[in-house]
Amino acid sequence: MRRPFVLLETIAMGNIPGLDTLISHLTSGNDADAEAAAQQIAAYGQEGIQRLATILSSADPDERWWVVRSLAEFDHPDASRLIILTLKDTDKAVQQCAALALREKPDPKAVPHLVALLGDDDRLLAHLAADALAAIGPPATKALLEVVENGADLARIESVRALAQYEDHASIPTLFKLLDEDSALLEYWANEGLENMGIGMRFFWPG
Structure with missing residues (x-):
């Protein structure tokens, strides 16, 4: 079972098992062991x-x-590059x-790859x-505005929602x-974005 995660602070090396052991736990199929290993491998x-x-080529999506x-x-940056891939x-x-x-640790290099997902059929992914993209902030603005102007309806909504979460005039x-x-x-998200920059007016609440 896969589940959302919370990033933790670095753990002291003295309490960490060997890397081979951690990799074994990460790919064991046991969620508790995998989660503990996931938090420690960064050390x-x-x-x-x-x-x-090397495991990203695994045929098992759970391992990936x-x-x-x-x-x-x-x-x-190498970890971020792999995440973007x-x-x-x-x-x-x-x-x-x-x-x-990437929401937790934003990387501007991910912008075009994230923008490509805004219209995905999987709405959670979008x-x-x-x-x-909102966490990346201003470096994503140009790409988000392009989607607002020319994208499909669902992608436009996600783009405006992202723009509404940070200030970029x-x-x-x-x-x-x-x-x-x-x-x-x-209209709702546009108004939210303008209000967040101190220049909007609230006209309604969405149903």
């Missing part, structure tokens, strides 16, 4: 990343999910885990991708235009 730094990278879960504990995984749960990881003209759209959700 092994680059060596840990390299070992995790736990790899992403563990990579989310690292503060290292898994946004294209064939398993939706693995993609969701990657988007959640929602998590939008949250990750570059989005103001587009948000004002959306107040005249024939879409309650677009």
